[in-house]
Amino acid sequence: MLLRVNAQMWKQICALQRSSAGRCPSIATQFRRKITQQAQQPPKVEWTTSIPKKDKDKITALGWFLLLIPATTFGLGCWQVKRKIWKEQLIKDLHKQLHTAPVEVPEDLSQLDDMEYRLVTLRGHFLHDKEMQMGPRSLIRPDGVETQGGLFSQRDSGNGYLIVTPFKLADRDDIVLVNRGWVSRKHIDPATREVGQVKQEVQLTAVVRKGESRPQFTPDHKGGQVYLYRDLPKMCASTNAAPVFLDAVYDAKSPQNSPIGGQTRVTLRNDHLSYLVTWFSLSAATSYLWYRQIVRRIPF
Known part of the structure; x- marks a missing residue:
């Protein structure tokens, strides 16, 4: 043509x-x-891309779905902030309970299940012939400092054991377990602290505690008088005591070489700070990757 x-x-x-x-x-x-x-010259053909520029800049459904990763990790970080505040307040409340006025042990011992870390008073006498040891443990001094060694009067020689003794309540047939306190290794044998083995009726103040589950990699108790943790079923079975465990408070007037009370540990794990740092870091990293790959389309 x-x-x-x-x-x-x-x-x-x-x-x-x-x-x-x-x-x-x-x-x-x-x-x-x-x-x-x-x-002879071929006609010029203007080639155009099949995807318009407006569509190339559009974020796909997969791109929006990947945004869930930084959004979810950010939400988990916010949740850990709330958990951290709650746990810190719970620890404060428990420490406050340790300094409130004590109440008498209720007639129904099952009520103690809801009174952990509460102070109670009880009267009776110890059954020293069924004494048990729990440990090894480090000493908690009256000022609250936990020591691994050093000198605390003449009774602190580093690690030792907690002396757990059945306690028969006065005017009742109930027997409970009382953690009398900490003794050094050289005073584990009751014969080395006969002055502290009080046989008459006494009145004491103690903190209500609960039993413990067997920690991971800790061997099960198969008998004997030495325990690694508060194994209430085994302790009660060997002493005919009720499933009640009490920590005696510190008594400055206790005889020399007798167990040192006040060994209550407020063992509430609080790792929420490390958790929230981890989640917020993941949220920041994945947000940057999403913006680079999905929005800016910058390859690595």
Whole structure:
């Protein structure tokens, strides 16, 4: 089609040239060359991408789905902040309970299940022939500092054991377990602290505690008088005591070499600070990756 149009144009130009100056052969030759060159050159084609630029910048459904990762980790970090505040307040409340006025041991001992860390007073006498040891443990001094060694009067020689003794309540047939306190290794044998083995009826103040589950990798108790943790079922079975465990408070007037009371540990795990730092760090890292890959489309 293009060649026919050019040929007609060439004929018209030749006719004009013949009537003018006879220069038709030279002009016609130049025009023919130009037409031939145009015919030999391939037509220019403007290629366009199949995806419009507006669609290329659009975030896909998968991109929005991946945004759930930084959003979820941020939410978990906020949740750990609330958990940290709650745990710190709970620890404060427990410490406050340790300094409130004590109450008498209730007639129904099952009520003590809801009174952990409460101070109670009780009266009766110890059954020293069924004494047990729990440990090894480090000493908690009256000022609250836990020591691994050093000197605390003449009774602190580092690690030792807690002396757990059945206690028969006065005017009742109930027997409970009382953690009298800490003794050094050299005073584990009751014969080395006979002055502290009080046989008459006494009145004492103690903190209500609960039993413990067997820690991981800790061997099970198969008998004997030495325990690694508060294994209430085994302790009560060997002493015929009720499932009640009490920590005696510190008594500055206790005889020399007798167990040192006040060994209550408020053992509430509080790792929420490390958890919230971890979750917020993951949220920041994944948010940056999402912005780089999904929004900016910057490859690694």
